[in-house]
Amino acid sequence: MNREEQWLLPDGVDEILPERAAVIERLRRRLLDLYARWGYELVFPPLIEYLESLLNGAGRDLERETFKLTDQLTGRMMGVRADLTPQVARIDAHSLRRSGPSRLCYCSSALRTRPPLPGATRAPYQIGLELFGHAGVDSDAEVISLMLTTLLAAGVRGITLDLGHVGIYRTLVRDSELSEDDEQALSDLYLRKARVELDAFFAERRVSAATAAALSALPWLAGADALQRARPLIEAANPAALVKLDELAEQVARVQDAFPDVRVHVDLGELRGYRYHTGCIFAAYVDGGSEPFAKGGRYDRIGEVFGRARPATGFSADLKLLAACQPSAPLPRAILAPAGADASLRQELARLRDAGERVVQALAGVDSDPAELCCDRQLVPEGAGWKVIPLSS
Numbered sequence: 001m002n003r004e005e006q007w008l009l010p011d012g013v014d015e016i017l018p019e020r021a022a023v024i025e026r027l028r029r030r031l032l033d034l035y036a037r038w039g040y041e042l043v044f045p046p047l048i049e050y051l052e053s054l055l056n057g058a059g060r061d062l063e064r065e066t067f068k069l070t071d072q073l074t075g076r077m078m079g080v081r082a083d084l085t086p087q088v089a090r091i092d093a094h095s096l097r098r099s100g101p102s103r104l105c106y107c108s109s110a111l112r113t114r115p116p117l118p119g120a121t122r123a124p125y126q127i128g129l130e131l132f133g134h135a136g137v138d139s140d141a142e143v144i145s146l147m148l149t150t151l152l153a154a155g156v157r158g159i160t161l162d163l164g165h166v167g168i169y170r171t172l173v174r175d176s177e178l179s180e181d182d183e184q185a186l187s188d189l190y191l192r193k194a195r196v197e198l199d200a201f202f203a204e205r206r207v208s209a210a211t212a213a214a215l216s217a218l219p220w221l222a223g224a225d226a227l228q229r230a231r232p233l234i235e236a237a238n239p240a241a242l243v244k245l246d247e248l249a250e251q252v253a254r255v256q257d258a259f260p261d262v263r264v265h266v267d268l269g270e271l272r273g274y275r276y277h278t279g280c281i282f283a284a285y286v287d288g289g290s291e292p293f294a295k296g297g298r299y300d301r302i303g304e305v306f307g308r309a310r311p312a313t314g315f316s317a318d319l320k321l322l323a324a325c326q327p328s329a330p331l332p333r334a335i336l337a338p339a340g341a342d343a344s345l346r347q348e349l350a351r352l353r354d355a356g357e358r359v360v361q362a363l364a365g366v367d368s369d370p371a372e373l374c375c376d377r378q379l380v381p382e383g384a385g386w387k388v389i390p391l392s393s
Helices: 018-037 057-065 085-096 137-153 166-174 180-192 195-203 209-220 226-237 239-258 319-323 343-354
Strands: 048-050 067-070 077-080 102-109 125-132 159-165 263-266 280-286 294-298 312-318 334-337 359-361 375-382 385-390
Touching (some): 018 125, 125 319, 137 159, 137 239, 180 195, 334 343
Parallel strands (some): 334 375
Antiparallel strands (some): 102 125, 159 280, 375 385
16 A cells, blocks of 8 residues: 555545535534524434444444444444434433423434445435424424425525325235235335336235225325325225325425425335334435435334334434535635734734634744735734734735
8 A cells, every 4th residue: 555545535435624614614503503593402412322222223224334343341332323313312212301392403423334325425414303202293394394494594496305104105004914024025116116016916915905006006106196196095995094195285285385496296105214214204305416415204113212202203414415505615814913922912812813803823933824824914013002904915
């Protein structure tokens, strides 16, 4: 390995240089302030946890994406978080243990063994929020509204919101009396949208004709008229699932009313995170993009392994991806101050910095390039005091 190869970063891992870091940090502050105004409290889950805690319950879906290491103090296996949501659920269920609704937000790094698609990051800077303790459509609507507001605040335009409801599929499957293996096979057929195999699947099993017809149609019930086309099929198969369909219809109406510029696409065959989610699921895409800019949904059983099966809904996004939609901006201009440690200089530096100025003090014995330091002014002595003047070109 030559010297240059020693400094190569792993695939999917990047470093953030000053100008982009400033954009990301400004957006982080703006979004966390937004969430605070809605009543969300900031939490900092740990970077690593014991594996049995990190991958418990719904977190098991993340096992293949989780880096594992041995704790040198105890010999136990630990994991580096690939997603902050299970950790926030543990905080709500085990640490806070509130009786009423709890609103929590977060912004921190995660690490994944594999990128979601070639060339994507394995080290997202994950920002998001979770609402625990409420099972109605209002909490889903609040989270969806905040997700879309987050994207708009980041400068994302041309948004399409993809909406689905895992509860429709779950209700139909629950009453079909399929085995656990059959359910797994069926969800795999949904993900692959294998129409011929799906027809053969139901032909080989004892499922009522109405249920088979509804489940066979779901993967292709997408688009503006999906809800209308689904209603007679679901009503014939299992009227109980109509409640879920009505919940989804209400979410569509709320989004269209509050965000008229956001396109809404209904997909009743979307089973992303089927074992993880339990109700309404949503993802926001932009024109020309194949991966969502933000995604989330309802996952009511996530806290069960921590002793409290609280209803929950939330969303997350990669702040670095959102910040890429922000216009680049140079670092703020600074004042170049001379080297020295006399009392009057120290007092003037403190006064300028307290007033919000960015002040860079030269170091003795080193020539400072004002351009590299982003300085456009300098601090010079004037009489018994100091004066800020433009830098001579």
